[in-house]
Amino acid sequence: MQLASQGTVLLLLRVLVHWDLVQRARGRSAFQGTVTPCGDSDVESEQMRVLKGRTGGDLLVLCNLRKSYGGRRGAEAVRDVSLGVRRGECFGLLGASGAGKSTTFKMLSGDIAPTAGHAVVRTSSGEDVALFSAGAAGVRIGYCPQQDALDELLTGWEHLRYYCSLCGIPKQHIPEVAGDLVRRLQLGAHANQPVATYSGGTKRKLSTALALLGRPDLLLLDEPSSGMDPCSKRFLWRVLTEEVLEGCAVVLTSHSMEECEALCTRLTIMVNGSFRCLGSPQHLRDRFGAGYVVRVACEEGSAARAVSDCLGLHFPDVRLQGQRLNVLEYHVPRRRDCLADLFRVLADNKTALSIRHYSIQQPTLEQVFIDFAAEPQPTPRAAPGPATSSHRPHGLPV
Numbered sequence: 001m002q003l004a005s006q007g008t009v010l011l012l013l014r015v016l017v018h019w020d021l022v023q024r025a026r027g028r029s030a031f032q033g034t035v036t037p038c039g040d041s042d043v044e045s046e047q048m049r050v051l052k053g054r055t056g057g058d059l060l061v062l063c064n065l066r067k068s069y070g071g072r073r074g075a076e077a078v079r080d081v082s083l084g085v086r087r088g089e090c091f092g093l094l095g096a097s098g099a100g101k102s103t104t105f106k107m108l109s110g111d112i113a114p115t116a117g118h119a120v121v122r123t124s125s126g127e128d129v130a131l132f133s134a135g136a137a138g139v140r141i142g143y144c145p146q147q148d149a150l151d152e153l154l155t156g157w158e159h160l161r162y163y164c165s166l167c168g169i170p171k172q173h174i175p176e177v178a179g180d181l182v183r184r185l186q187l188g189a190h191a192n193q194p195v196a197t198y199s200g201g202t203k204r205k206l207s208t209a210l211a212l213l214g215r216p217d218l219l220l221l222d223e224p225s226s227g228m229d230p231c232s233k234r235f236l237w238r239v240l241t242e243e244v245l246e247g248c249a250v251v252l253t254s255h256s257m258e259e260c261e262a263l264c265t266r267l268t269i270m271v272n273g274s275f276r277c278l279g280s281p282q283h284l285r286d287r288f289g290a291g292y293v294v295r296v297a298c299e300e301g302s303a304a305r306a307v308s309d310c311l312g313l314h315f316p317d318v319r320l321q322g323q324r325l326n327v328l329e330y331h332v333p334r335r336r337d338c339l340a341d342l343f344r345v346l347a348d349n350k351t352a353l354s355i356r357h358y359s360i361q362q363p364t365l366e367q368v369f370i371d372f373a374a375e376p377q378p379t380p381r382a383a384p385g386p387a388t389s390s391h392r393p394h395g396l397p398v
């Protein structure tokens with residue numbers, strides 16, 4: 001009898017000690033969090049994935065991450081961000097200035113503490129550890145902050161050698177490791193000069209090189225290519241692609257949609273601290289860029305109103321996006337035979353409407369971004385939309 005009760009108590013103790021493993025076995029995350037209605041089904045699916053613990057292959061997991069500058073009651077710079085990023089994935093964090101991208105990065109790099117939520121990395125043994133103890137747990141993180149943290153008086157080589165020592169790279173390997181980064185990021189012409197003589201783009205190259213030191217498992221890059229010339233950008237893309245192919249998880253911000261298209265496997269557009277959409281560049285274009293952008297250049301002094309009336313007659317859902325000088329830009333939602341009809345209507349009325357020339361295009365990722373960034377102050381938590389909302393943001397004048 002005594003043995004049976006002792007056995008039961010010990011069994012209960014064991015279950016309590018390994019409660020996290022029980023939770024995982026039941027398919028639940030160790031995180032206690034909530035799904036915040038935000039009006040986008042992809043963002044909510046990602047939140048569910050994180051909360052249900054379906055993040056087995058992910059290296060970085062964020063759950064209901066928040067930051068208010070000025071305490072819990074202050075304005076929220078980041079609101080309830082949940083995300084999992086796997087090895088070999090490049091995740092893009094896009095958004096207009098002030099959207100909350102750098103604040104998110106600063107929480108990931110440990111510069112600032114989150115007001116609420118969790119941010120963890122997964123070790124090779126599958127254990128979740130807080131980001132600040134990632135190094136001790138054997139997960140290497142490279143971080144390129146938005147503001148270059150460089151010493152103007154030191155040269156590129158001196159920076160690299162110093163950071164190599166900080167990373168614990170043995171002295172005899174430092175010239176090889178530093179030299180490899182100088183070569184890969186094309187810093188050769190500048191590496192012997194003090195940083196004070198560098199252009200903005202060259203400083204970004206050096207900051208990126210420092211983030212790449214020690215072959216990180218997770219790379220956090222806050223606008224790495226800002227100020228770089230087009231050739232340097234392409235070199236940087238090649239370097240980052242190599243890292244991703246070798247299994248590094250990359251999170252980057254950029255104002256270049258071309259860069260996001262070239263590098264990101266998935267991306268999100270942040271507006272006022274929240275994710276407003278999430279998916280591959282192609283998915284976002286298909287989902288939010290459905291339809292055509294029609295640009296019509298009219299003769300000087302011709303009535304723009306007549307063009308709008310004519311298009312409105314044939315395409316009731318047409319929307320005037322903006323006007324620059326005598327060029328009008330419309331968005332026409334996609335429907336069957338829409339493209340053929342557009343060409344026909346414009347060609348038939350070209351002379352009557354004094355149209356000089358016109359073009360019809362599918363919306364680009366840049367247009368999707370502009371539409372989201374132009375959103376007037378959404379309050380997703382106060383006014384949640386339906387889970388499958390077909391978001392139709394407002395357009396900017398062109």
Ligand SMILES: Nc1ncnc2c1ncn2[C@@H]1O[C@H](COP(=O)(O)OP(=O)(O)O)[C@@H](O)[C@H]1O
Pocket residue numbers: 069077095096097098099100101102103104
């Ligand atoms: N140290 C700070 N103190 C107070 N507010 C801040 C601070 N840093 C950023 N913010 C505010 O947080 C919001 C998000 O800023 P930030 O993360 O830098 O945006 P982004 O990187 O997308 O341009 C902005 O409204 C900004 O003014």
Ligand SMILES: [Mg+2]
Pocket residue numbers: 101102103146
């Ligand atoms: Mg920023």
